[in-house]
Amino acid sequence: MVRWFQTFHRPAWARPVSSRGTPEHDLGVSSRPAAVRTALARIGTTLDEHATCAELTREAAGQTGGTAAVLRGGDEAGPAYEAVHGDPATLPPARWAEAAAREAAHSDGDSTPYPVSGGARPAVCVPLATDGHSYGVLICGRDRAPFTRPETELLALLAERAASHIRHAREHDRVSGIVGRLQRALLAEPGRPHPNLDVAIRHLPVGPSTLVGGDWCETVRLHFGRTLLVVGDVMGHGLEAAVDMTAYRSALRYIASADLPPHRVLRQLDDTASAEPERRPATCLIARVDPGRGQVTLAGAGHLPPAVIDAQGRAALLPVPVGPPLGTGLGGYEPATWRLDPEQTLLLFTDGLVEHRGEDIDQSLDRLARVDFASATGVEDVIDTALARLDARHAEDDVAVLAARLRRRAPRTGEVHDH
Template sequence: MPGDQVQPTPRILLTQAELAAIANAMDRAEGVGEHAERLLAELTLARRILDGCPAGVAVLDRDLRYLYVNDALALLNGVPAADHIGRRLPDLLPDLESSEQLLEQVLRTGVPQIVTVGGQTPADGAGDNRWWLGAYHRLSSSSGEILGVAGVVLEVTDALRGREHLVRAGNRMALLDEANRTTGATLDLRQACQALADLLVPRFADYAAVDVADPEGTPRVPSEHYPLRLRRIALATTPELAEVSSPLGRLDEFVVHRAGSPMAHVLADRRPLVLSHPDDEAMRQFSPSPERKEHLLRMGAHSGIYLPLAVHEELVGAVMVFRAGDSPRLTDTDTELLGDLTDRAATGIAHAVRYTREHETALEMQRAFLNAPTVTGPGVETLGRYLPAGSGAEVGGDWFDTLALPHDRTLLVVGDVMGHGVRAAAAMSEYRSVLRTLAIQGSSPDFILLQAERTALTLELDRVATCLLALLDPRRERVTFSNAGHIPPLLVTPDGTRTLLSLPVAPPLGVGLGSFTATTVPLPPGSVLLLCTDGLVERRDRDIETGLHTLATLPITPTAPLSTLLDTVITHLDPTASEDDVAILLARTKPTPDEPDQLGWLPPGWAKPRPGVKPL
């Protein structure tokens, strides 16, 4: 340092000039031995090696003051070699990580040390840290006297920065892969969106919200002329902000961005809106309402970004993140990485959105069809239940139906269209309508299936369906079955006897190989019939025969209410664990009056005429 008084230090090294002077003196002198000349030559060569070494070389005395530095080290330090002599390391390089403790350890123990130090030297003009690798060992005389420490220094800044870039690139790829994997691993929309929110908090932000475009309130290709309505699907926040951030929005609520607003431009133009130094106007743009702007400011939000979620031309939704309090501000690097993360996540979320919408559409179709009025003939009570498949599986084409027929008979129908989704639900409605139309004509169950088979081939229905018909005739105390590829029904007689009926099984409808058989069995009054689809008894981890055995041994009390029996079935067979949807239909017969029906069958809702009144 200028003004510092340099302490004298013993000389243990000769300069090249001094070595040259000694060589000249020896040339003029007589009687100089060959050994002395060789020793001088070796000293001169060693000095040239040290001075010309591209690595920095230094020698320090017992007080850790510089005795020698070569030109390479002087260049690294940005201080002339002569200015090093007699000074300590902290005096010359105050912005360098101090390694004096390490040098003192080498001096005290004699154990060599290799260390990497970083910092800045007067040679650094850019203000960026640099790093050096130093190897130090103790110097001792032949008598064992400790003379000082010698060190060799190499700059490794480029190597470390290259490794840092590789590590950063590897971490980046790992994050992108995690975003792609976690959001694409499920077709559940809420799980996919929450996976993205959890990935962002707390790694990149203190608060994150994932919104999905509402198809009824957002055009497919949004523009500044239309308001945009999004539904909040996922939230994540740090524990410190969990309570105070709640007014910003809750799950499943709608967030509406007015036409022409900055947020509408973000979603229409697919460009993020970044707030690195927010003021009142910027925060107003960031928040869709003045109330939420006030909450953001109250929470100490200082930087944020609103990112679109889009796949090609399809708008999927948006992601909002912000940092608050002591968290560092979002940088350009953060913004770029967040953009890449949301781009990766958008594909998985888009798949979940499309699946969810199709799932809900198919489910609504199923409910609409199954909620259609069903009527039973006298002497029969029924109860049905449709159970959609659990998470990760699509709605299928399972259905049940009951239909009152002439002569106090009732037709029970349970069917299962192959496949899933909207097309399966639509095919189910066609099969259901065909069977209803044919049943009204008064045919037997086997003939109904035969005609349904021909109709399916004529209409070119692209889905086959299993189907079980049961024609109940309480007056005659019998039931007639016909089976098209379906699982057998369970019959429980009034005395509690349970029988899984073994019926002839024909191929499913739509295959074109139908040859259907009718089977009639006794049906005492008070008997219970259970018809279901295979989703009730079949599992990936359970053989269907095991499920059928469980079905056949259900503790069914014939006199119990049908709702109680249905609960028993669901409890013991647990259809919620099924990967397929389930349809269950229960029916019980009861005694009917002995007098014949003089009018035969009338459509449901028609009243029998009073005596002396002719029917229309």
């Protein structure tokens, strides 16, 4: 019957590790600082907890010439090894290892490895813990000689390194969850447009690790069936930009309630932002859509012009007088009015949709103008096409896109039509 001998190592950091007297079967575990640093550097290369465990067991197995695995709290089926590297047959039963680790966790005994006679199968348990936080146990086993003190000292270092990165990964996930909820709150559904307008909105953060930013879209109902469409971009990324974005958005809703023309809304937004020195500058584009008159009035504050897509799916940019970004206090915003019919789709967007690093902005906008939207049947399809054709999933900046289209009026009863 195979016997396992367990040692639970608590390193005596004050005592130097000496390789004197280490038997030949120590497999060359080095106590040189450079070699130890190299081994530690191979653990925790990502913020993925499972990847860190795999890196730990790979390094532990390589350093000891045995098999390594991580053991954590089991489910109803009982404890099970994770991230096994090597031959699983050389590991002790998971239930035995769990019991041994639990017993050792309550013991104040010496950390000297248990002496093993020839023919036995040794195993060592090392706590996966740091700063009072435990994340399981590193289990190592092999068919050969018992684990030596230099080996267990090195395993303890590797385990502590892994535990530190696991703690960091979990903290990152926790904060990301909070930030994600904040982002959803900050980018809550904008105000509902009038029923005579179809609107679709999409937000894309710059990368998988960036959850909040300063890009935003808004719609505000006005009198007489008109709707204000807004897209803005606060300088920078992260929570600070998101907080300022919320301030701009709140101010816009308040100012827009006075039913001012777009250029005067921008002027008041600029006055409000410039009075707060800590407020980050922002670009903004406002479009007031009037379905009754079939027209759109535009005003911009340092923002890219919108595109209009016709019934054939051809895109063209609408010229807009460019004023300074919000928060500069310079003012000087001017309106421009264009015809808009139900066959056309208005597309407002932030620069992340089109810009490429090192490319002239005119080239970037021209790439949008060359996109064929013929297959897009609705406003959601228009956004999907723009994001796909411009590869927005790999954008270098945050992306916010708003598409709007007038709804055709149903003919009134008795209404006379020209033929």
